[in-house]
Amino acid sequence: MASVKRSVTNSIARMLIAIVILSILSAGLALISLAASRTDAEAINISGSLRMQSYRLAYDLTTNSPYLNSHIRQYALSINAPALKEINEFYFPADIQQKYQTLLDRWQELEQELTHNNGDVYISQLADYVNEINEFVLAIQLFSELKLKAAVFISIISVLSTIGLVFYVIHFSRREIVDPLNRMVAASHYIQTGRFDHQPLDVEKHNELGVLATAFTSMSSDLAKMYQSLAQKVEEKTIKLTQANRSLGVLYDCLQALSVSQVDRQCFEQVLHIVRTSENMVAIRLEIQDSGEGRWVLEEGDEDKNRIWQHLPLQQDEQILGKMSWQCSDTAVHPQLIENVSNILSRGIYFNRAQKRYLQVLLMEERATIARELHDSLAQSLSFLRIQLTLLKRVIPSNNEKAMSVITDFDQALSSAYRQLRELLATFRLTIQEADLHEALNQLITPLQAQTEVPIQMHCALSSQALNAQQQVHALQIVREAVLNAIKHANASLISIHCEPTGDGNNMITITDNGAGIKSLDEPEGHYGLNIMSERASRLGGTLTIGPHEEGGTLVRLIFPQQ
Incomplete structure (x- = not known):
């Protein structure tokens, strides 16, 4: 039996797990991006306020505002705010970190100038410092936008990948599950109608459907062989039944031909004609033998010198009565039929002899009866006449020549009649x-x-x-x-x-x-x-x-x- 090397369930499970992982990754990346961007607005806002505070410090210098020191401390707090300190984390680009460090360094220099009341120096460097702040704010803004774009890109890629995986799962399911199942359903409909020439199933797959297709194909092949075997057996049985029916018809006709009051030559000739015609034989011959050298031969059809004769002895009660010979055409003769015909012919011959013996006995009994009647009537009368004639001879004188002549003629006629009667009695008494x-x-x-x-x-x-x-x-x-x-x-x-x-x-x-x-x-x-x-x-x-x-x-x- 084929083994499952690539399970469909495992494949679908892996693809679903991949979709889940992809969703988790996309959501995680999006969350990371959002988490990394949570202070971007604050950082941009604080960075933007540094410009305003720088100009305010310049204004305080020019107006000798009593709030200068307060504003310096506030500026220091702003530039060292936690939102800006996160710029030093590993996920910020190095150029932004460099720009931020540059701002810190410049602020320390400017802060010393403000502390030592060198306002002119501060004012002279203010424009460059503000430009650096602008560049820093722009860098933070671009990085924030980049993170947003990356989050959007990751989301789009995740959605497209998820859609692609979903379509691939659908395609995979259709290719690996639905199509094979549809072919199996179609094949099952073919088999249901007794047809086994269905479309070949894909047995090369090493998954559950491939194993199922292999088993289904094997089952279909076995069913086809079984169906063909059963059909062949049915056909053989039909042929045998047809042959048996035809044989019964032939045997019935043969029995009808012999079921007559007097079985004679014509009956046997009719049987031979029936058998030769039904079995399409070239020739058939019946040879009956007696205890002596007597042979009685009946033949139906014309002998073909190029064909061999087949023989079957005819016997009844272990007594050989003769033999039946035949020459087949292109088709062989059913052996059981020819054996039954031989039995019928054997019984016909036996019945013919028994019938002949019976008729012969009847004739002999009839003749014996006639002989007894002649002996009891005519023979007794002739004997009585001879006795009376002898007495008459004694009564009539011997010198009466005329009377003696008549008596002599009568005696001769009576003796002749008696002798003829004895011959008839001997003939009639033949047994x-x-x-x-x-x-x-x-x-x-x-x-x-x-x-x-x-x-x-x-x-x-x-x-x-x-x-x-x-x-x-x-x-x-x-x-x-x-x-x-x-x-x-x-x-x-x-x-x-x-x-x-x-x-x-x-x-x-x-x-x-x-x-x-x-x-x-x-x-x-x-x-x-x-x-x-x-x-x-x-x-x-x-x-x-x-x-x-x-x-x-x-x-x-x-x-x-x-x-």
Whole structure:
């Protein structure tokens, strides 16, 4: 902290003391002058009377006046009067003292002449003596006037000095006190309105106002920094709130896009479009992976080869579902927003799979219910008819060829219907609990593998999100029927299942074996497996191709569009 080297209070006090001292000096000098002049009038009067007395003595001499001696004594008293004796004091000029001493000496000479009755000598020297008296009186008068002039001069100088000091005190007060205070008041008004660009204060002064100006400037600087810091924090908070509000809007739109009864590809594409548009991204990509090699990739925007991709894994309940990748523009993406979007997408994928599993379970339960109804009604009826047909054979004579022919045809039709019913029951009783296509195929192949020693290989590069629940059920049924046919009829040593996307974005499932190969696409009477497979393919909106494989065996290829 700055120290006070030249106190304003002390300076003003010194100037006021100087005014007081000057007043005292001027008054003292004036009093001294007046005191020194108190006998001047008396001295001049007595000196002037010496001339008259000198002439009176001359008159007494000429008239032989009896009062001569009395007048001589009176003259001696006058010339030695106390008012004239003060002329010998130190403050009288030497020439006046010399003149007075000369008068005294001449008077002693003249007094002797008068005493010895030498009147002629006295009269002859009287004119010179009176001239000396005149000169003495004039000297006293001039000295008295000089003292009066000195007193007047001292008074004028004192008054002017006092006025000068007063004006200097006023100027000093204005310069050292009033002006700095006015600048501080103006600066305080600036600060009061939130402005800190006030006129610089004089901090170079080493007085109280300089210390105050230094403290005020420091306080203003601290307030400016604090105000700027607060303004910056407010701006940062405003930016964060704006970002949070915008992020909430984006998240709300994303949730709205996924808050539908059926979460499908269009929903995820809409979410990617919302995020890319709001964050001004170059491109954004969603890649969903299954337990196998299946990948489902959605991309919004055009990839920039000169920009790097940023990645964020998508997981739910510690299970990796895929990843989200994006390319930023010149502005960075808010990390919290992108993390929340990834959580929303993860939940959307999880919900999509759960929804698909639920629909699949509903389909399976519906088919199981149909199978139970068929078993409890139609199968029982067919069994009853077969029993009745056996009893009928026993009742009708064997030599009745016409009746036996009808019974034989009826038995064949009944057996075909019963065999077809069993195939339908086996188809309807297919139970798949997994929504993931790779796991569903594994669950499908496991019981089939138990029916044969032929190895069944499976390669699935098709994403589960590319199929809805109904498509997956039909596709699994076609795969099951194709594998069963290969097990029963191909006499193969290897059965392979390949699931992969095509170049034009369709789904392709291929079942091949290295067996004897299919001889004809015409099914035997009472068999409907190939027709059912073709019907399922048409329901998928795809095509089913069954034919010989290039490397031998049979190839069954199903191509159908994504959901």
